[in-house]
Amino acid sequence: MLTSWDEQAERTVRIGMLLPWANVAVEGELPRLGLVHTVFHYTRLVPASRTTAVDAAFWHGLRSAVAGGLDALSPVPLDVVFLACTSAGFPTGLAPPALPPAVLTAFDALTGVLTHLGVRRIVLATPYPHTVTAAEAAALAAYGIETTAHTSLGLADGFPAVAAGQIRTLVQHLPPAALRTADAVVLSCTGWHTLPVLAELQQELGVPVFSSTLAMALYAARLAMGEPL
Known part of the structure; x- marks a missing residue:
């Protein structure tokens, strides 16, 4: 699908990527997806807490740092800017700072792609704490996307260290009935390395099988086609 959309591009687009400061997966995976008509421009966001674990302080700090990231990217003529963090799109706890209208999250890319493709039932796998995974399922429901089963590693940090085998095992332990009736499998989070298992699991x-990083690439490809999501 991604290759087909890229081949239908009408122009080259430039995408700003605001990365959580410890994220090492996005920069490694996006170039390997092979988009010819998309250029990604990266900068990093450091939350005031200088932490990396997903919690309210991290989400608040990350979203507060967006203005500085936009300033760093301001010389570049960008078509869209992503805050390349999925959980920052459905933070729990106290209301976080609002994002500028021009900034989307990886969660926005995910919901945009799933909605465009008519996906209504998914199974969800994440590295997150179980409460964060449940919050994502609830957030997806607001877009008309039912999570029939979800599973997670229960981690708040250390996502880059998750091995491909752990992701495979996590998905394989989902209820077989839910997997049989799902329209798609979602591997949520930009911080773990999902590319090695996407094709195999599919x-x-x-x-x-969609990952957060793949969703951002698909979103960019639609922009290049002149058919934004």
Whole structure:
């Protein structure tokens, strides 16, 4: 799908990527997806707490740092800017700072792609704490996307260290009935390395498998086609 959309591009687009300061997965995976008509421009956001674990302080600090990231990217003519953090799109706890209208989160890309493709039932796998995963399922429901089953590693930090085998095992332990009836499998979070398992899981399960990083790439490809989501 991604290659097909990229081949239909009408122009080259430039995408700003605001990365959580400890994220090492996005920069490694996006170039390997092979988009010809998309250029990604990166900068890093350091939350005031200088922490990396997903919690209210991290989300608040990350969203507060967006203005500085936009300033760093301001010389570049960008078509869209992503805050490349999925959980920052559905933070729990106290209301976080609002994002500028021009900034989307990885969660926005995910919901945009799933909605465009008519995906209504998913199974969800994340590295997050279980409460954060449940919050994401609730946030997806607000977009008309039902999470029929979800599972998580229960981690608040250390996502880059999650091995491909752990992701495979996590998905394989989802209820078989939920996997059979799902329109798609979602591997949420930009911080873990999902690219090594996407094609393998899709072939094994017989349904599309989306990651947060893949969703941002698909969103960019639609922009290049002149058909934004």
